[in-house]
Amino acid sequence: xxxxxCLEKICHGGQQTQKAGKARESHFSLxxxxxxxxxxxxxxxxxxxxxxxxxxxxxxxxxxxxxYELVAGNSHAPVIFLCDHASNYVPPELAGLGxxxxxxxxxxAYDIGVAELTRGLAAHFDAPxxxxxFSRLLIDPNRGEDDPTxxxxxxxxxxxxxxxxLDEAAGKDRLEQFYHPYHRAISRVIEQALSCEIVPVLVxxxxxxxxxxxxxxxxHAGILWDKDPRFAQPLIAAFKAQRGxxxxxxxxxxxxxxxxxxxxxxxxxxxxxxxxxxxxxLIGDSNGIEEWLERLARAIKKxxxxxxxxxxxxxxxxxx
Numbered sequence: 001x002x003x004x005x006c007l008e009k010i011c012h013g014g015q016q017t018q019k020a021g022k023a024r025e026s027h028f029s030l031x032x033x034x035x036x037x038x039x040x041x042x043x044x045x046x047x048x049x050x051x052x053x054x055x056x057x058x059x060x061x062x063x064x065x066x067x068y069e070l071v072a073g074n075s076h077a078p079v080i081f082l083c084d085h086a087s088n089y090v091p092p093e094l095a096g097l098g099x100x101x102x103x104x105x106x107x108x109a110y111d112i113g114v115a116e117l118t119r120g121l122a123a124h125f126d127a128p129x130x131x132x133x134f135s136r137l138l139i140d141p142n143r144g145e146d147d148p149t150x151x152x153x154x155x156x157x158x159x160x161x162x163x164x165x166l167d168e169a170a171g172k173d174r175l176e177q178f179y180h181p182y183h184r185a186i187s188r189v190i191e192q193a194l195s196c197e198i199v200p201v202l203v204x205x206x207x208x209x210x211x212x213x214x215x216x217x218x219x220h221a222g223i224l225w226d227k228d229p230r231f232a233q234p235l236i237a238a239f240k241a242q243r244g245x246x247x248x249x250x251x252x253x254x255x256x257x258x259x260x261x262x263x264x265x266x267x268x269x270x271x272x273x274x275x276x277x278x279x280x281x282l283i284g285d286s287n288g289i290e291e292w293l294e295r296l297a298r299a300i301k302k303x304x305x306x307x308x309x310x311x312x313x314x315x316x317x318x319x320x
Contacts, residue, residue: 067178068185069131071119075192077127078310079300082186082204083118084142084261085111086131097137098161108155109135111207113283113292118205120293121300128189132182137163139174141182142204144259186265199310201231202266202273203300207280208252220282221292222248224255224275226267227315232274234306238299245295252277258319270312 069086088109090097096104103109115131122129132141136152137160143150151171153164193200210217221239225232232255239247255275257263266273276296283289 067133067181069129069133070185070189071122071127071129071131073122073128074126075128075196076198077125077193078198078200078304079125079127080186080189080193080200080202081118081122081125081127081129082202082261082265083111083114083129083131083206084140084204085136085206086115086118087133088135088137089133090135090138094138094162097163099137099158103158104135104137106156106158107207107209107280108152108158109137111205112280113278113289114205114207116286116289117278117283117293117296120289121203121205121296124293124297125300128193130182130186130189132178134178134182139171139179141179142206142261143257144263145175145179147259183261183264186261190265190269190271199312200271201304201309202262202271203231204262204273204275206275206277207283208277210279210281212252217252217279218246219248219251219277220245220279221295222251222253222277224250224253224277225273226256226263226317226319228267228272228313229315230272230306230309230313231303234303235274235276235299238302239295241302242295242299248277256318258317263317263319267315267317270314272309272313 071081088104090104118129118131121127136142137155139151140147140149151163151166151174152160154160190200190202208217208222223232223236223239236247236249239245255262262273262275265271278292278296281288283292
């Protein structure tokens with residue numbers, strides 16, 4: 001009889017099928033329990049929303065039609081990477097939300113450079129990562145469900161026509177098709193780590209514009225955090241140790257936002273966490289992404305040596 005507390009994942013895969021107008025995602029994972037033991041095949045199916053091809057104002061295509069991308073990584077990794085604004089995808093039936101295609105190249109649709117950066121970090125640390133596969137203009141997974149900016153009517157001077165006349169039923173549909181599956185995926189990855197007796201650190205990757213309302217932003221990167229200092233403060237110190245880098249401490253934004261992604265999965269669970277913002281002009285091409293992948297990896301590795309990171313401690317939130 002196998003009594004191992006945690007099995008090692010040696011294979012993971014999945015596909016999507018269509019049933020009754022809903023996209024269904026089937027996953028399989030192979031787990032190895034040790035020499036002479038059994039290999040287990042674990043399967044589950046999840047409704048993930050309507051299946052569609054990408055349309056105007058969207059990415060070229062959305063191959064697996066999911067609301068999230070999962071990088072399986074090693075279930076024993078001490079860190080999990082999150083990327084809330086990785087994509088500018090909008091389903092074709094929403095006709096680009098009434099916006100011109102060029103709007104979806106702007107920061108209001110997604111965080112420039114972060115998808116590649118997140119995948120690179122996951123590969124570097126052999127760690128799991130969860131990335132969104134829908135535009136923040138559709139619905140913002142980094143907002144609480146009762147946040148008035150969950151579905152933006154106006155963003156940085158751009159009126160979002162389809163959102164300005166959105167009814168309650170359509171808003172709930174976006175929650176069910178995109179927002180909830182993304183957060184369920186994050187919860188599953190965290191639960192998998194905890195089942196292996198690993199208390200993971202959560203690192204959320206974002207990017208910000210070089211200027212706001214005509215004012216240049218001096219920071220190369222910013223670390224956002226709430227009451228829990230365990231990972232954020234060592235990470236800030238690690239960046240300050242890098243020559244020529246100006247790092248913001250809760251700049252250019254505050255990390256205390258009730259109901260956001262790290263509140264939901266970090267603060268509420270008592271997991272150490274931090275949100276990393278990188279200035280978009282620094283990661284706008286492959287060279288910049290490569291440079292900042294190395295910088296981030298170095299800073300995260302150093303910060304991961306801090307005390308009490310892998311304990312569940314509830315600090316609460318300034319937003320409560």
